[in-house]
Amino acid sequence: MRYIIYGAGGIGGGIGAQLFQQGHQVILVCRGAHLATIQRRGLTLKTPRESVTLKIPAVGDPSQIDFRDKDVVLLSMKSQDTEQALRALCQAADDTLPVVCAQNGVENERMAARRFRRVYGMFVWMPATHLEPGVVMNYAVPVGGILDAGRYPGGVDELIGRVTADLTESGFSAQPELDIMRWKYTKLLGNIRNALQAACGLNAPATEFARAARAETLACYEAAGIAFVPEEEMQAYVHAQIKVVDVEGYPRSGGSSWQSLKRGLSTSEADYLNGEIVLLGRQHGVATPYNRVLQRVANHMAATCQAPGSYSVEELQKMVDREHTN
Numbered sequence: 001m002r003y004i005i006y007g008a009g010g011i012g013g014g015i016g017a018q019l020f021q022q023g024h025q026v027i028l029v030c031r032g033a034h035l036a037t038i039q040r041r042g043l044t045l046k047t048p049r050e051s052v053t054l055k056i057p058a059v060g061d062p063s064q065i066d067f068r069d070k071d072v073v074l075l076s077m078k079s080q081d082t083e084q085a086l087r088a089l090c091q092a093a094d095d096t097l098p099v100v101c102a103q104n105g106v107e108n109e110r111m112a113a114r115r116f117r118r119v120y121g122m123f124v125w126m127p128a129t130h131l132e133p134g135v136v137m138n139y140a141v142p143v144g145g146i147l148d149a150g151r152y153p154g155g156v157d158e159l160i161g162r163v164t165a166d167l168t169e170s171g172f173s174a175q176p177e178l179d180i181m182r183w184k185y186t187k188l189l190g191n192i193r194n195a196l197q198a199a200c201g202l203n204a205p206a207t208e209f210a211r212a213a214r215a216e217t218l219a220c221y222e223a224a225g226i227a228f229v230p231e232e233e234m235q236a237y238v239h240a241q242i243k244v245v246d247v248e249g250y251p252r253s254g255g256s257s258w259q260s261l262k263r264g265l266s267t268s269e270a271d272y273l274n275g276e277i278v279l280l281g282r283q284h285g286v287a288t289p290y291n292r293v294l295q296r297v298a299n300h301m302a303a304t305c306q307a308p309g310s311y312s313v314e315e316l317q318k319m320v321d322r323e324h325t326n
Helices: 010-021 032-041 079-092 108-113 158-169 180-191 194-200 207-224 231-239 256-262 274-284 289-303 313-325
Strands: 002-006 025-029 043-046 051-054 071-075 099-101 119-125 128-132 135-138 140-142 146-151 242-244
Touching (some): 010 025, 079 108, 128 256, 180 207, 194 207, 194 313, 207 274, 274 289
Parallel strands (some): 043 135
Antiparallel strands (some): 140 242
């Protein structure tokens, strides 16, 4: 198999680097200064164990790839960039190309399935960071992350068995999963806190606000009849396999939304995290003011280039209170 990593940030770059180290064929698709740096000197992967620079082939668009049998695409860009990425991928490859969504949220698989016949979801638990062009960091030991995967909307097949075997061989924990969306909805339950961390900073006293946003999410899941893995079970599963250890000189920072603001990106993934809960609430008559405020604030911060931590929890709570009165 040849792995096309479409979106080579913290997650995609980290996955691609470890596959490449194990001898698998890898092509990275990325853009801007990150692409230029990788093409010039290679991709640098920093972990608690090593720092290596790898000369992985990288291109700026799928049209620059001569697609062939046994290619597999891993989508690993933020969800707000998936639609544009899929349009480009459709123009470059046949609809039989297998597409694996290694992304937060639950919308990417739906978007991919409109265009490609074989779509797979991936439950990603990988404490990766990308803040500097050409550099990705992964803080997980002893394995590089959990990358369980299965067919969308359900089931497994020979291809995903091979993909997960290759990932396991490359230093990850990856198992075929019959009901992958059940795990992805559980991951979403945690990812709704991404915008809160980005808005209020890494050490904000936001426990009660986070608890309220989580309660809205659970109410939406119940109203919609959505199955998910109990969060305690997921946490036990993760912590039994992974520890988070600092990379020398690079202490662990914030999650994906925090990183986007830190890098000055003008868009946010909140529409596909908190916005997913807002959508469920509107469809099933569940009030979601906490998630609605987080979605709105995260989008505004990205559009106006605000730094992480620009809001206090009290400011966000006042916005929620105004939602109740309107």
